[in-house]
Amino acid sequence: MKALCNNSAWGFGSAKSLISGTIASRRHSIGWSKRISGGLDMRLITSTAILVLSVLPAFADRAVTEDERVKLVAAAQAEGCSGGKLEMDEDDQQFEVDDAVCADGKKYDLKFDMQMKLKRKNLD
Structure with a gap:
């Protein structure tokens, strides 16, 4: 009868260790969920910061x-x-004409320096 009451026969150890193991396991799982929750908060903050910083360069252009x-x-x-959208790129200190239609009938993005000399002409 003693062997049937002893949990060690089934590989569980004593009842006391079984109960304390369950409590420790529960404490561990609560701590784990808090860490996950905190990690998600940190990931959300990091993702938001990256998004904001990646959008900032788009605000570098101003109207001429x-x-x-x-x-x-x-x-x-x-x-x-002729035509196209005219902008001043504050970061690069250059003027841009986006989607200008040139003599060959194709659209180009033009970049001019501060003295209005052509720096680049890229096919759009």
């Missing part, structure tokens, strides 16, 4: 002033191009 617009249109026309 009227004086800049007149000069930029003239510079684009000198290259045989």
Whole structure:
């Protein structure tokens, strides 16, 4: 009868160790869920920060002033191009004409320096 009451016959050890193991296991699982929750919060904060920082460069362009617009249109026309979206890239200190239609009928992105000299002409 003693052998049937002894849990060690089934590989569980004593009843006391079985109960204390269950409590320790429960404490461990609670700590695990808190760590997961904290990790998710940290991942959310990190993901949000990365998203915000990746969007910031998109705000580096500004609309051109009227004086800049007149000069930029003239510079684009000198290259045989017209139309497009005119912008000033503050980061690169250059003017951009996006989607300008040039003499060959194709669309280009034009980049001009601060003196309105063509730096690049990329097929769009």
